[in-house]
Amino acid sequence: MNQTYQPKTWLGQQANRFAPGLFFIGLVLLWELICRFGNVPNYILPSPAAIFMAFFDVEFSRWLTHLWATLRVALMGFGLSILIAIPLSIGMMRSELMNRVLYPALIVIQSTPVVAVAPLIIVLLGTDDPSRVLITCLITFFPLVVSTTTGMLETPPEMIELSQSLRAPRYRETWQIRIPYAIPHIFSGLRVSITLAIIGAVVAEFVAAEEGLGYFIQFSTSFFKIPQAFAGLIFLSVISLLLFKSIQWIQAWFFPWSLPKKK
Amino acid sequence: MEDKNTTDGNKSAYVSMKKVGHKFDPRPDAPMVVQDIDLDIHRHEFVAVVGPSGCGKSTLLRMVAGLLIPSHGEVSVFNRPVTEPRDDVGIVFQKANLLPWLTVRKNVLFPLKHKYGRYSPSDEKRANELLEMAGLTQFADKMPDELSGGMQQRVGIVRALLLNPDILLMDEPFSALDALTREQIGFDLLDIWKKNPKTVLFITHSISEAVLLSDRILVMSKRPGSVLDLIEVDLPRPRSSQTINSPRFAELTDIIRGYIYEPNVPA
Amino acid sequence: MKTAKKTAIRLTLLASLISTTSAMAADQVTFQLDWLPGGDKAPVYVGIQQGFFADEDLEVKIASGRGSTDALTKMATGQSDIGSSDIGALMAAKAQDNVPVVAVYPYFTQAPHAFFVLKSSGIKSIKDLKGKKVATSPFTSSNAFLPLVLEQNGLSEDDIKLVKSDPGALAPMMITGSTDAIIAWVTNTALYESQAKGAGKELIEMPWSNSGLSLYSSSVLASEKFLEERPDVAKRFIKAFAKSIEFTYANPDQAGADLHKMVPEVDAKIVSAQIKSIYNLVYNDVTTQDGFGNFTDARIQKTWEYVAQANGVSVDAIDPKTAVNNSFKPE
Secondary structure (H helix, E strand, O other): OOOOOOOOOHHHHHHHHOHHHHHHHHHHHHHHHHHHHOOOOOOOOOOHHHHHHHHHHOOHHHHHHHHHHHHHHHHHHHHHHHHHHHHHHHHHHHOHHHHHHHHHHHHHHHHOOHHHHHHHHHHHHOOOHHHHHHHHHHHHHHHHHHHHHHHHHOOOHHHHHHHHHOOOOHHHHHHHHHHHHHHHHHHHHHHHHHHHHHHHHHHHHHHOOOOOHHHHHHHHHHOOOHHHHHHHHHHHHHHHHHHHHHHHHHHHHHOHHHOOOOO | OOOOOOOOOOOOEEEEEEEEEEOOOOOOOOOOOEEEEEEEEEOOOEEEEEOOOOOOHHHHHHHHHOOOOOOEEEEEEOOEEOOOOOOOEEEEOOOOOOOOOOOHHHHHHHHHHHHHOOOOHHHHHHHHHHHHHOOOHHHOOOOHHHOOHHHHHHHHHHHHHOOOOOEEEEEOOOOOOOHHHHHHHHHHHHHHHHHOOOEEEEEEOOHHHHHHHOOEEEEEOOOOEOEEEEEEOOOOOOOOHHHHHOHHHHHHHHHHHHHHHOOOOOO | OHHHHHHHHHHHHHHHHHHHHHHHOOEEEEEEOOOOOOHHHHHHHHHHHOOHHHHOOEEEEEEOOOOHHHHHHHHHOOOOOEEEEEHHHHHHHHHHOOOOEEEEEEOOOOOOEEEEEEHHHOOOOHHHHOOOEEEEOOOOOHHHHHHHHHHHOOOOHHHOEEEEOOHHHHHHHHHOOOOOEEEEEHHHHHHHHHHHHHOOOOEEEEEHHHHOOOOOOEEEEEEHHHHHHOHHHHHHHHHHHHHHHHHHHHOHHHHHHHHHHHOOOOOHHHHHHHHHHOHHHHOOHHHHHHOOOOOOHHHHHHHHHHHHHHHOOOOOOOOHHHHEOHHHOOO
16 A cells, blocks of 8 residues: 655645645636636637636526436436346346347447437437437446446355355345345446436437537537536536436445445 | 254264266366265264365365255265255355345344345344354444454354254365464364354365364365375364374374375375 | 216316317427527517417427438428428438428528638638638538539639538637638628627628529428328418518517527527628518519529539439428418
């Protein structure tokens, strides 16, 4: 283990403690300075100040509308992909045939750019939430399937032998041993998926939507309101970050044992 | 459950292996993992199996457990051939393999919960008694990762005893522990065994551990594993740290060491 | 018997409820845009805000689009009933695959494509573009017409240096001097002007319609299914829409305010500036000569010839008249 740097003075300690925040603030300041003194126009790279002002160009209630539209689609798509991915992984773990048949199909789905099939989905499912939810689901479910399957296969073989020696029913092997053992893997899959869910919702909004942050960004760009588009982007990053964090909180709250041990 | 312990020492074969051999690959020219194993274990006898890595010790254990059906010969328990996992077998693995999301008590009760989906208050009482016997009462509500490796393995042993099996199969149970803990837990095991007599098949890498704990030692050759010798350990019980200092202990370990380092010398 | 009677009463109540609500409910129409809301899309919003649709007992829902092909697809598959998109794209689609969509009413009677240059560049006409760098976006329909326009001005594609770039980057590229001219639609003029002004520069617009490219462009298109199943609704819609176009271009400031009311992110001032800057696409020599709202066979034929040539399709591939249905035009 490498030694963590421990500053001696009080000021040093504070600086060390707030280092990530200070780094971020420094970055923003640098950005502002480049924009100001480099005479970079807003339509090329908006300055942080211009982006900040752009937040107030849009009514707060409109921000909430767009935010909610994106969040709603992202969460529904994410939820749907959990509902599909976990039973699918269990099925593929239990049945070798299912595994052989489905895995190549899943890889094909995963490697198809969703943007390319999105118009098709819109034609089939209409321009409302169902299409956007499906697009989000298609983007998010693969990492979940992979992580859940990996997790269940990484159960210690002795535990499976214990289960067999007890002649326990297989569903209990799945529920009481394999799934709990897969929890850490499932959660790393969930963390990847939740950020992809936001991307999925935005991609879907690029194809068809009347509201949402993706729509808003596209819309702002079409009016060359670049600072406003950046403000939308910042909202997107903030909700991605919060969702990512909430997955961690859920894991820490409900499955504290599944976290790596702190030394 | 009825305690089948008898004091007179039933010397009839309880676990019996006849010409047992196994290969995982069914093709005729595939190599054997173990071959020609003949072994009778008496009721409540403590038999250790030593041999070089990969000699098929664990394969032997899995055959008695019914997790593996031998391709050659027959394993029987009480004159009944073993064809599927048996209820009267408890297994202790190399690592404690406690479920990290359950408390110690729930881990001990896990075999019942897993086999039947539930357990009764009287089962809980039995779990508590076993934990007390193993000196673990104060840790019953702790999570496994709060326990030391040695304590975790004691929980593993207690878990294997929950269903009160007649046969206790131990697959290098102490090999993940440090030397000091290892010696101590050996005595703990003997203590538990004395209070709950079981027929024990104990797989180990450690010659001194085998000598210290067992009644007889099966010495196996390297792969394909076969019987090099079956040694009677005529050290008096109860055994203690004094036992290790006795000249007979040194003699016995020397004999076995001879087999392990010159594996082709026949018995 | 008692329950049967009760059920009968309930059914009657339910039936009367349904009949009253249906009598009260206006006819639902979904209007498809070919892009996001903006000045050129104002009429439908104006129609809603000014009550022109309500007067015809219509309830209009607006769906934004992502390009003319997307809009056509949504109309062809019945996601939307009627909408505005490029008639050239419709003709090209018809030649490819007989999509069940027809043009029912003209909106832009001139081509919206144009070159933009900075006044400081010294470029005064299309002929001056010889040897210059011209930027365009990769997927705009303008690219197909470019060779025709250059040819009409005595140039060929080899005479200019064409580069492709993201639509949002075009104006900045020109303002910062990394390209001499850009190709874009005149619907963007107002936006580009405000960008150029921010950098202290002045813009010149050179519409292709002035240089011999005479064709219909953005038009009201409708799904054939909608026209067949609800011809009366379609007729009423087009009547109200025609009124909306008129109002929009007569009152650009009010139109801006109306659009802003429905899409709060839209800046009313920019919208009214956009409307003013595209007035000529809607009202021009063609409408003076042919009257507003009339597709003439001659200009339809001319439009198709340009589209066919631009898309590399044989002029005989379709009869362009099949892409038009004049019978829904208001009297």
